[in-house]
Amino acid sequence: MTSQNLYLYTVTALVVLTSVFILRRKQDAKGQQPATKPHPLASVPPEKLPEYIRSLLAELPGCIILQSDVEAFQQAVESSWAQQNREIVPACIVRPGDAQKLGIAVTILKREYDSRSQAGAPIEGFFAIRSGGVNPGLGASTVQDGVVIDLSKFCEVTPAVDGSTVTVGAGAKWIDVYKRLDEEGLVVIGGRNSPVGVGGLTLQGGISFYSPRFGFVCSNVVSYEVVLANGSVVTASASVHPELWQVLKGGSSNFGIVTRFTLRSLPSAPLWAAQIIAPASFQHAKAIKVYHDYLEHASSNQPGAFDENAAGPILSFVYVQRIGLKLISINLAYTKAPEDKEWPLHWKDTGFPSLWSFSRRSAVESHTTAVERFGRTAPAGTRFTMGTTTIRNNAETMRAAYAIFCQTTTELRHVKGLIFPFVFQTILPGWANKGYPNVLGLEGCTEPLIIINCAVTWTETKDDVLVRSAVRHLLEQIDTAAVARQSDHPYRFMNYCTEWQRPYEGCGEKNVKLMQKASQEYDPDGLFQNGCTGGFKLDFSSR
Known part of the structure; x- marks a missing residue:
């Protein structure tokens, strides 16, 4: 590369990074503004509210936020991360402080569900469960004119006294968990994204920096506190309600409301983390090859090829509409920091260091600091969508996927404020089944899998349908390309799925039957299948 081109790309990098920073700041500011409008129910006196909401008010004083409580209601609605979910306005928000009060709320909702069932009318979801509220799927954790159960007080x-486990409330944010555990010199196998809630991530799977050592986040849950459809509170563990304990490892909210998780923990230690930023214009092909070759080698069973301290590499292509350019961002982590703070030998021996870049940093830092820097997401209050698919480690399919991404961003180039990350992450067979058994359907995983996901933000409401349909079409095109190359895979990483996706179809018949059996045992009338909106439901041929 000539010095003139080097200068050009360096200046371009600074422009890109500055533009992204400015845009993020503007979006953050926008996210702080009131996002909802008063709803007609705000003027309805309590005696005119639906009977089940009046029952909630009577039996749970101090736990119910009505629309007439304008400021508190506004703040509660804005607990949803994505702007489009802030525009879905519930009738009320239930914020219980303990499992017994939540059990009372569930009993009242079950009574309403039974009444609607007996009336013979079709039942549409009339309540939702919110842990962190970050998933941008429409109605993922909120419901129009219904009841939102807000777990933020959990x-x-x-x-634990011996430091082997930590009990964490389902409404906690991962960053708060890590900060608290810093005081104890501990860390848990948990999420990498600071504002994400514990509940949703842990129930749906979850990947950690420590997954190569311990497996999915869900596979490191020792026990759960669960409120069932009849309002009772039970503990599920390997020895008590073991069938419920297993299906909660990937089965989401299909069986009850989890209020607390007891998670495996370990002594905290600094980790090494690096980020490489490069221009996509002439580095994308090399980046894809390096990524493919790394996965191929790491799953080759050659001595030393798989290193349980090496977190899965993340390769992102990011299109920034404001300047019409694509960047490459590569994130690497190693959980056993080298004493000299230099690149660990594992990563030195890959092709990643050879990539030309205009920004490259590495540091030895605490787990908390790494999550704060490494795991940022779209700012709160932005228009936001995502979606995912899975392919096998096939270089031709990866190149085809990148070409589809480029075509999609060309079609969306006029969408104001568009930031379109297109991300490759990995599941290696060396860790896919570590930890306690789960129901994710990867029991027979013998080859590396690539999770492809999009996490797209934009500015204007008028572009909602266009962007969302473009993301769906992109993923469908990638699936078609993968099938043509025999590199498709049915697994879908549920944490990145959006509302139209069906992740349980990739869990395998045996696991689906386990989940269906548990649902019929613990929720025989289908309260969480039919009365609860959001999340992903099990497919029952008859109910």
Whole structure:
């Protein structure tokens, strides 16, 4: 590369990074503004509210937020991360402080569900469960004119005396968990994204920096506190309700409301993390090859090829509409920091260091700092969507996927404020089944899998349908390309799925039957299948 081109790309990098920073700041500011409008129910006196909401008010004083409580209601609605979910306005929000009060709320909702069932009318979801509220799927954790069960008061972080486990409330944010555990010198196998809630990530799977050592986040849950459809509170573990314990490892909210998780923990230690930023214009082909070759080698069973301290590499292509350019961002982590703070030998021996870049940083830092820097997401209050698919480690399919991404961003180049990350992450067979058994359907995983996901933000409401349909079409095109190359795979990483996707179809018949059986045992009338909106439901041929 000539010095003139080097200068050009360096200046371009600074422009890109500055533009992204400015855009993020503007979006953050926008996210702080009121996002909802008063709803007609705000003027309805309590005696005119639906009977089940009046029952909630009577039996749970101090736990119900009505629309007439304008400021508190506004703040509660804005707990949803994506702007489009802030525009879905519930009738009320239930914020219980303990499992017994939540059990009362569930009993009232079950009574309403039974009444509707007996009336013979079709039942549409009339309540939702919110942990962190970050998933941008429409109605993922909120419901129009219904009841939102807000778990934000379940936020305690309590280490066991011997430090082997930590009990964490389902409404806690991962960053708060890590900060609290810093005081104890501990860390848990948990999420990498600071504002994400514990509940949704842990129930749907979850990948950690420590997954190569311990497996999925869900496979490191020792026990659960669960409120069932009849309002009772039970503990599920390997020895008590073991069938419920297993299906909660990937089965989401299909069986009850989890209020607390007891998670496996370990002594905290600094980790090494690096980020490489490069221009996509002439580095995308090399980046894809390096990524493909790394996965191929790491799953080759050659001595030393798989290193349980090496977190799965993340390769992102990011299109920034404001300047019409694509960037490459590569994130690497190693959980056993080298004493000299230089690149670990594992990563030195890959092709990643050879990529030309205009920004490259590495540091030895605490787990908390790494999550704060490494795991940022779209700012709160932005228009936001995502979606995912899975392919096998096939270089031709990866190149085809990148070409589809480029075509999609060309079609969306006039969408104001568009930031379109297109991300490759990995599941290696060396860790796919570590930890306690789960129902994700990867029991026979013998080859590396690539999770492809999009996490797209934009500015204007008028572009909602266009962007969302473009993301869906992109993923469908990638699936078609993968099938043509025999590199498709049915697994879908549920944490990145959006509302139209069906992740349980990739869990395998045996696991689906386990989940269906547990649902019929613990929720025989289908309260969480039919009365609860959001999340992903099991497919029953008859109910």
